[in-house]
Amino acid sequence: MTGTDARQAPSGDITQEELQLAARNHGMPLEGLRYDVTPVGLHYLLIHFDIPAADAATWTVEVGGRVERPMSLTMPDLRARPAVTMPVTMECAGNGRARLHPRPLSQPWLAEAVGTAAWTGTPLAPILGEAGLAPEAVELVFEGADHGVQGGIEHDYGRSLPVAEAMRDDVLLAYEVNGMPLPPQHGFPVRLLVPGWYGMASVKWLRRVVASAEPFTGFQQWAYAIRDDEDDPGTPVTRIEPRALMVPPGFPEFFTRARVLDSGRCTLEGRAWSGRAAIERVEVSADGGHTWADAALGPLPAPYAWRSWHYEWDAAPGEHELVVRATDGIGDAQPLEQPWNHHGLANNMVQRVPVTVR
Amino acid sequence: MTGTDARQAPSGDITQEELQLAARNHGMPLEGLRYDVTPVGLHYLLIHFDIPAADAATWTVEVGGRVERPMSLTMPDLRARPAVTMPVTMECAGNGRARLHPRPLSQPWLAEAVGTAAWTGTPLAPILGEAGLAPEAVELVFEGADHGVQGGIEHDYGRSLPVAEAMRDDVLLAYEVNGMPLPPQHGFPVRLLVPGWYGMASVKWLRRVVASAEPFTGFQQWAYAIRDDEDDPGTPVTRIEPRALMVPPGFPEFFTRARVLDSGRCTLEGRAWSGRAAIERVEVSADGGHTWADAALGPLPAPYAWRSWHYEWDAAPGEHELVVRATDGIGDAQPLEQPWNHHGLANNMVQRVPVTVR
Numbered sequence: 001m002t003g004t005d006a007r008q009a010p011s012g013d014i015t016q017e018e019l020q021l022a023a024r025n026h027g028m029p030l031e032g033l034r035y036d037v038t039p040v041g042l043h044y045l046l047i048h049f050d051i052p053a054a055d056a057a058t059w060t061v062e063v064g065g066r067v068e069r070p071m072s073l074t075m076p077d078l079r080a081r082p083a084v085t086m087p088v089t090m091e092c093a094g095n096g097r098a099r100l101h102p103r104p105l106s107q108p109w110l111a112e113a114v115g116t117a118a119w120t121g122t123p124l125a126p127i128l129g130e131a132g133l134a135p136e137a138v139e140l141v142f143e144g145a146d147h148g149v150q151g152g153i154e155h156d157y158g159r160s161l162p163v164a165e166a167m168r169d170d171v172l173l174a175y176e177v178n179g180m181p182l183p184p185q186h187g188f189p190v191r192l193l194v195p196g197w198y199g200m201a202s203v204k205w206l207r208r209v210v211a212s213a214e215p216f217t218g219f220q221q222w223a224y225a226i227r228d229d230e231d232d233p234g235t236p237v238t239r240i241e242p243r244a245l246m247v248p249p250g251f252p253e254f255f256t257r258a259r260v261l262d263s264g265r266c267t268l269e270g271r272a273w274s275g276r277a278a279i280e281r282v283e284v285s286a287d288g289g290h291t292w293a294d295a296a297l298g299p300l301p302a303p304y305a306w307r308s309w310h311y312e313w314d315a316a317p318g319e320h321e322l323v324v325r326a327t328d329g330i331g332d333a334q335p336l337e338q339p340w341n342h343h344g345l346a347n348n349m350v351q352r353v354p355v356t357v358r
Numbered sequence: 359m360t361g362t363d364a365r366q367a368p369s370g371d372i373t374q375e376e377l378q379l380a381a382r383n384h385g386m387p388l389e390g391l392r393y394d395v396t397p398v399g400l401h402y403l404l405i406h407f408d409i410p411a412a413d414a415a416t417w418t419v420e421v422g423g424r425v426e427r428p429m430s431l432t433m434p435d436l437r438a439r440p441a442v443t444m445p446v447t448m449e450c451a452g453n454g455r456a457r458l459h460p461r462p463l464s465q466p467w468l469a470e471a472v473g474t475a476a477w478t479g480t481p482l483a484p485i486l487g488e489a490g491l492a493p494e495a496v497e498l499v500f501e502g503a504d505h506g507v508q509g510g511i512e513h514d515y516g517r518s519l520p521v522a523e524a525m526r527d528d529v530l531l532a533y534e535v536n537g538m539p540l541p542p543q544h545g546f547p548v549r550l551l552v553p554g555w556y557g558m559a560s561v562k563w564l565r566r567v568v569a570s571a572e573p574f575t576g577f578q579q580w581a582y583a584i585r586d587d588e589d590d591p592g593t594p595v596t597r598i599e600p601r602a603l604m605v606p607p608g609f610p611e612f613f614t615r616a617r618v619l620d621s622g623r624c625t626l627e628g629r630a631w632s633g634r635a636a637i638e639r640v641e642v643s644a645d646g647g648h649t650w651a652d653a654a655l656g657p658l659p660a661p662y663a664w665r666s667w668h669y670e671w672d673a674a675p676g677e678h679e680l681v682v683r684a685t686d687g688i689g690d691a692q693p694l695e696q697p698w699n700h701h702g703l704a705n706n707m708v709q710r711v712p713v714t715v716r
Contacts, residue, residue, distance in 0.1 A: 021615075108381075148612060257375070257378050
C-alpha cells in the first residue's frame with residue numbers, strides 16, 4: 001500500500017503540500033495550556049478530507065454488521081439516552097512529526113496538536129448491548145461522513161476498535177463540546193470519543209458502527225502504525241504517550257517566536273498527560289537537560305484530562321534552554337531524542353524552549 | 359525601520375519560522391464558505407504575539423489623550439451601553455501572501471485568512487462624544503494587551519484610525535461573537551471592530567483608546583502599507599479589496615488536496631466580499647480564465663458581510679481549472695495576476711481550483 005503521504009523530505013523547508021495542510025489543520029497556541037478546558041476554537045484539529053455538510057435533523061448513526069438487532073439512531077434518540085460529560089485530553093498521533101529527520105510528508109505538526117475539551121455524549125456500550133453483539137464479533141468499525149482519497153484509496157474515514165475497548169464505560173457518542181453542540185469541525189452532529197487514545201480513534205461525523213468478525217483492514221487502520229518502512233507490518237498506534245508542555249514564558253518576537261523574559265523569579269507552568277496512566281512526575285531543566293528539578297503537580301485531574309504543573313525559576317540574565325519531561329504512573333517517561341518511524345507517529349520527545357533573560 | 363519579517367524567500371519551500379506561524383494562526387478551511395456566519399473555531403486568526411491572559415472582572419478600557427473627560431470603562435460599563443449585533447466579514451491583510459514570488463517572510467497565508475462573524479458590541483462614537491475629543495485630535499490610537507517584538511521594536515500591538523473613521527456608526531467595541539463572549543483568541547474580553555477594513559485595524563484585547571494630535575507612527579502602522587521596498591514610504595492598507603472564493607467541489611486527496619468530482623451537473627458555490635462597496639458581480643470560468651460566465655448572486659447581505667453566489671456547471675470528464683472573480687459596486691475587480699509588494703499585503707488575485715472530473 002503506498003501513499004503520497006508516505007514519502008519523506010530531507011530536514012529543512014516545508015513543502016507547499018504541507019503548508020496547505022498546516023493552513024487547514026489548527027494547532028493549539030501553547031499559551032492555551034493555561035486553561036483547564038481548552039476554549040472552543042483553540043483545540044487542535046486534524047481533518048483528513050473536507051468538513052462534511054451535515055443536517056442534524058436527518059442524521060442517523062447506523063449500528064449493524066454482526067449484531068442481532070440492527071439500530072438506526074437519530075440525534076433525538078441519542079440525546080434521550082443517559083448523558084455523560086467528561087474532560088478529555090486529545091492529541092494527534094502525528095504531533096511532533098515536523099521535528100523528525102528526515103521528515104515524513106504529512107501534516108507538519110511541531111508540538112501544538114493537543115487540546116482538552118469537556119465532551120458530552122452517551123456511552124456506546126449500552127447501545128452495543130441493546131443491539132446484541134454476535135459471538136463472532138471481534139471489532140467495531142466506525143465510519144465517518146468525511147470522504148476522500150489517501151494512499152491511492154478512495155474511502156470514508158474509518159477506524160476500528162477491539163470489542164473490549166469499544167465496550168469501555170467511557171467510550172462515548174459525543175454531541176456536545178464545552179457545553180455547546182459540536183461545531184462542524186469537531187464532528188457535528190455526533191462523533192466517537194475514545195479517551196486515552198490518540199485522536200485518530202475518535203471518528204468524527206459518525207455514520208456507521210459495524211460489528212465485524214474480522215480485523216478491519218481499511219487504509220486508516222494501516223496508516224496509523226509505527227513501522228520502519230512501508231513494507232513493515234508495524235505496530236498499531238493506540239494510547240497517547242506521556243508528554244509535558246510549558247506555556248512559553250515571557251514574550252515573543254513575531255516572526256522567529258524567540259522568547260524574551262525579564263530576570264528574577266518566574267513561574268513556569270504547563271500541562272502533562274498520558275493515555276495509559278496518571279502523570280506522576282514532571283521535571284524541569286533550565287540548562288538544556290543537564291540538570292533537572294521536580295515541578296509541583298496540580299491536583300489529580302479526571303482520568304484522561306491533562307494535569308497542571310508549575311515550577312518556580314529564578315531567571316538569571318543570559319541565554320537558557322528550558323526543557324520539561326513527564327513520567328506517568330507506569331513509569332513511561334519522555335525521551336530526550338526522538339526515535340524515528342516511517343509515518344512520524346507517537347512522537348513525544350521533550351519540549352525545548354530557548355529563552356533570552358534580560 | 360527593519361524587521362525580520364521584511365525579508366523575502368525565493369519561490370518554493372516554506373521556512374521553519376513560517377511553519378511556526380502557520381501552526382498558530384488558523385485559516386478557515388474553504389468548505390467553511392458554506393456558512394452565512396462562520397462557526398466559532400473556523401474563523402481565521404492572526405495573532406502577532408501571544409494570546410494574553412485576561413480577567414474580565416478587572417479589565418478596563420482607558421479613553422484618554424486629547425479628550426476633555428478621560429474615561430475608564432469596565433466590562434459592566436460597556437455591557438450597560440446600547441448593544442448592536444452585525445455580521446462582518448473580516449480578512450487578514452496578508453491573505454494570499456504565500457502565492458507571491460518572491461515570498462515575503464511572514465504568516466504564509468494561501469487564501470483562507472477570512473471569516474464572517476456576528477459581532478456584538480457597543481458603538482465607539484458615543485463614547486468618544488462623552489469623552490469630548492479636543493479640537494486638535496486627528497487620530498484615535500487603539501492599543502491591545504498583546505506584547506512582543508516585531509521589526510526590532512518592543513511594543514503592545516497598536517493601530518490608529520483617523521477621527522472620521524473612528525466616529526463611524528458601525529465601529530464597535532465588541533465583546534461577543536456569534537452570541538457568546540469572545541473566546542480568548544478573538545480578543546477577550548473586548549476588541550475594536552472596524553467593518554470594511556482588513557483585520558489589522560480591529561485591535562484585540564483592547565486596553566487603551568488615545569486621542570492624538572499627531573498621526574500614529576507605531577510599528578504596526580508602518581508595517582501595514584503597500585510599498586516596493588523598505589525605504590518606500592508606501593500607501594497604508596485600509597479597506598478590504600474585493601475577493602470571491604469557492605467551496606472546492608468534489609472531494610480531496612489528503613496530502614495534495616487535489617480535487618476529484620463526478621461528471622454531470624454540479625453547483626459551484628461560494629462567497630464574495632469587498633470592504634468598499636457591495637459585491638455586484640461574480641464570474642466563473644471553467645477553463646482557466648479563457649471564458650467567463652456570470653454566477654447567480656444571493657440576496658444583498660448586511661453592508662459588510664460576504665455575499666453568496668452559485669453557478670451551475672455541467673462537468674465533463676477531464677482536467678479543468680475553475681476560476682472565480684468578483685467585482686464590487688465601485689467597479690473594482692480582482693486581478694488575474696497578483697502585483698507584488700514588499701510585505702505581501704492586500705493581495706486579491708483570483709482563486710484557481712484544478713479539478714479532475716471522472
